[in-house]
Amino acid sequence: MGFNADVAAALERMGETLELLGESGFKVVAHSRAARVIRDYPQDLRSIASDEKALVGIEGVGKGIAKKIAEFAQTGKIAEADKLAAQVPAGLFDVLALQGLGPKTVRAMWQELGIESVADLSRAIDDGSLAGLPRMGAKTIENIRESIRFASATQGRTRIGTATAIAEMVLERLRQVEGVDRVEIAGSLRRGRETIGDLDFLAVAQGAAAERCSEAFRTMDEVERVLAAGETKSSVQLKIDRGSRSGPVRIGADLRVVPAEVFGSAWLYFTGSKSHNVRLRERAQKKKLTLNEYGLFPDDGEPAPQSRGVKPRASATETSIYKALGLPVLPPEIREDRGELELKETPALIEADDLIADLHAHTVASDGRLTIDELAQEAKSRGYKVLAITDHSQSQAIANGLKPDRLREHIGAIREADSRIKGIRLLAGSEVDILAGGKLDYEDDLLAELDVVVASPHLALKQTEKHAMKRMLRAIEHPLVHIIGHPTGRLINRREGLPLVIDEIVAAAAEHDVALEINANDRRLDLRDTHVRAAVEGGALLSINCDAHDAGHFDMLPYGVATGRRGWLTADRCINAWGERKLLNWLASKR
């Protein structure tokens, strides 16, 4: 999708290539780190690609990478990367991606046995030639066989909603184990990432209880494979059959069991992100301290202070460690090494309780499951004070979109319900299609009758950047539009969505006082976290909505809120978190 993502992918691949060619690990890490920073960068780097000084100003980008970015902007490729890639068989990257196989082993397979793909590897297992490699015993081979099987049965990272449901099931089980004082989620799920690689759990227990906890974890019915079973750490692969069309969900899960006095340092460590942790350790080193999962210790130059009886400066809580490092306490969602260590105080990020309004919901009039009354009662029961009912517009024939006369009738029904139902304010709205050329799906006189216009792209989502930008800017500039719904139209793991230059979209939204949606549905989460960050930096308003088509969809609000928090969103910039009067005044100002 955008330029940054393309450059990042090229650098990522280059790092893997260097790894397979046996280059220094530090060089590899430098490439993958630059790739990550560039992928997350809130501004489109194309605009500064010729400005080497500006590029080098980005953390993790030096002269070498800056030149590659400039080259990529000019020619669409990196000559050196292509030259290196030509030396490595393309199929080898899939081998490197297998669980348990790293660069050293894959390189040996390639150099010694001519293995160039997963298929080659399978053959080498079957014909016995793999066993000829050093350190390649029967168990290792069996593990590789299993990893190949697991990889072919898994499709990438798991959506946060699915991962949350599985994690809660595991939590409940572990919390029932006798003598286990506490169990918490860590890892990317705690940080609220849109997709989850592995589930991470942290338990507080000691002695026999710790063993019982690990045992309970490894013997759950859903465990398909045990990868590690140590004293403090267990690692498994889960298979959960949820009776869904897409088949069973497979996901890895790790459990660490620690005593209560080191809980904080362990939780910090296992929550990550990895690069946030690296930053914290660097910070610790500058203060002549050393940080690991057992605590923050004075650095005496020797390793493993915890096992030498050294007393930690902090370890029981995350708060105590951040404080001892001279940092504000940083919420998990922003622990991504995206500049959070520069913060002077804990940011007041938006919380679910701040939201008094949902401004995007569907009824049976189009493709929702609930009537106006049912939807209103559901929203009210969840504590909302304002609900906008926004059924689909006429072009969405497949979703039973409303023709103008039906919409006029619907507006009347919503107003009638609003006068009758107490305790929640109902607004008449529409989720209006932004047609391929940027025109809206209703005439202006009808749009003007609506309290809320959410303008969204649904069709023609494979447009070129040029067409997509023209289309979306036209919608943003429309004076009757309040919110741009799921602005890119992406579906996680399924569809890229429109290739938008996000800082230009943000600038236009800020200029025209239009809010950009964070659609909380975990299939969408659109805008995504890095886009939200760009919007926050660029001064645009945001709107977090559940896009409810059914009662249960309101349960997805936390994912939208987490995405907002990951983008450093504060309540004052989110229209759903404004007071009722301020919100209604703002909506009315566009009428």
Added chain:
DNA sequence: GCCGTTTTCGGCCCGACTGTTTTCAGTCG
């Protein structure tokens, strides 16, 4: 390849676990 109020060269975060080894390399997070 990146980075620098001790450095423009010489560092670069830290530990658990596994499997194959007689003391450790490789992988992972």
